[in-house]
Amino acid sequence: MQVKSFIESTLNAHLSPVTLNVLDESHMHNVPSGAQSHWKVTIVSESFTGLKLIQRHRKVNELLSEALAGPVHALSLHTYTPNEWEKRGKSVVPSPNCMGGDKN
Template sequence: MLPSVLRCARPISTCPILSRPLAHFRPRMDPDPSRPVERAIRTKLANTLGPSHLEVHNESHMHAVPPGSESHFRVLVVSSRFEGLPLIQRHRLVNDALKEELSTCVHALAIQAKTPEQWGINPDLAKSPPCLGGSRGDHTVEEKLKAGRE
């Protein structure tokens, strides 16, 4: 069984929010003011689900998007609100909290939703597989671009 679900809301090119270029990947617990989408995700999940543990990781740099994009995220939410709920309902709670972001600029969201007991047994964040979408997985992009110019 997969520990997360990806949800694509709309093409990356329609996202109106871009922040400064990424210097390097920094998984952080504290919000970074230069990343408004990440900050909004963190705030909404904290306010809606009252988590005992929350991690928000911008994984956009792992995908074929412009530098500084805030389009691909992985979240780990540990909340007692998940007690007794199946995984699909937990994910729906997260998706509902982030409805605005998912309908505008978040292209993909990987979710891990755990109860405090589950977190105590396995306090790990799953790793995302390498991106094979877009131009990263297509080794003929150069040829296609050249053909398009002719």
């Protein structure tokens, strides 16, 4: 499974995002090269309007359940409405470095 393609095509098809950024952050963790296990997804969609954060995350997790049952170990979700995205200055906080494995 090409995880990035799966995430992008699934979210594009179901949530019609205004902005979608899918980043493989596996290289930042103690995993084999090419693991495709750690992902950061920033998605801006009108479909999140009126939904609490937990509802947004559940919606995305449900859509991506196939990948979550397989190669994806960690999924960092940043879910916004277009208005929220504008107020944030169209940016998210950088991911922290891995604290696990033998990288300590």
